[in-house]
Amino acid sequence: ILNVEQSPQSLHVQEGDSTNFTCSFPSSNFYALHWYRWETAKSPEALFVMTLNGDEKKKGRISATLNTKEGYSYLYIKGSQPEDSATYLCAFSSPSGNTPLVFGKGTRLSVIA
Amino acid sequence: DAGITQSPRHKVTETGTPVTLRCHQTENHRYMYWYRQDPGHGLRLIHYSYGVKDTDKGEVSDGYSVSRSKTEDFLLTLESATSSQTSVYFCAISVGGRETQYFGPGTRLLVL
Numbered sequence: 001i002l003n004v005e006q007s008p009q010s011l012h013v014q015e016g017d018s019t020n021f022t023c024s025f026p027s028s029n030f031y032a033l034h035w036y037r038w039e040t041a042k043s044p045e046a047l048f049v050m051t052l053n054g055d056e057k058k059k060g061r062i063s064a065t066l067n068t069k070e071g072y073s074y075l076y077i078k079g080s081q082p083e084d085s086a087t088y089l090c091a092f093s094s095p096s097g098n099t100p101l102v103f104g105k106g107t108r109l110s111v112i113a
Numbered sequence: 114d115a116g117i118t119q120s121p122r123h124k125v126t127e128t129g130t131p132v133t134l135r136c137h138q139t140e141n142h143r144y145m146y147w148y149r150q151d152p153g154h155g156l157r158l159i160h161y162s163y164g165v166k167d168t169d170k171g172e173v174s175d176g177y178s179v180s181r182s183k184t185e186d187f188l189l190t191l192e193s194a195t196s197s198q199t200s201v202y203f204c205a206i207s208v209g210g211r212e213t214q215y216f217g218p219g220t221r222l223l224v225l
Binding site: 031032034042043044045046049087089091093094095096097098099100101103104105106 | 144146153154155156158161163169171203209210211212213214215216217218219
């Protein structure tokens with residue numbers, strides 16, 4: 001059974017702080033790592049998909065890095081704003097075309113104004 | 114936004130009654146999924162489909178069945194609803210099993 005771990009489980013930061021959290025996944029049989037942003041009472045929205053070791057993706061103040069050899073990805077938020085408050089999910093996919101994504105349980109970020 | 118709708122969006126039902134939730138897509142994606150969201154558990158996969166009439170079980174399939182008779186619709190049925198099935202249910206679609214999933218707006222189900 002594939003295991004995707006996210007840490008921390010929750011995080012409270014002050015507005016303007018930068019923050020980061022981790023997604024750990026199996027380093028073997030890797031195809032892609034996905035990040036989603038999930039606001040309360042809404043549905044998850046895709047942020048990034050990364051496939052290559054060393055990949056870095058950026059969207060505004062949010063960026064992500066990928067290390068497939070050691071099986072982790074970091075999500076960074078620079079200068080957190082209250083609107084960044086959400087749960088951030090990562091999901092692992094293997095090369096098998098039929099196997100669905102395996103989601104972590106998420107990191108819940110609260111940005112205090 | 115991906116063209117995914119879910120119906121109903123909210124439902125209250127009683128224990129023991131059957132319930133069917135519908136997911137409809139206009140993207141012609143091959144894969145469709147049903148998840149439930151519960152505090153402390155994140156998203157848990159119930160069932161998924163990789164084509165018309167092709168379905169498979171997920172992590173928490175007990176008490177649920179699914180059907181996919183056409184590409185655009187994926188139905189989730191609770192044969193006899195229980196209070197433990199009170200949850201928010203999300204449908205998702207993807208081009209392939211390992212590709213990005215796009216989520217519907219969710220259905221909030223309360224079983225009394």
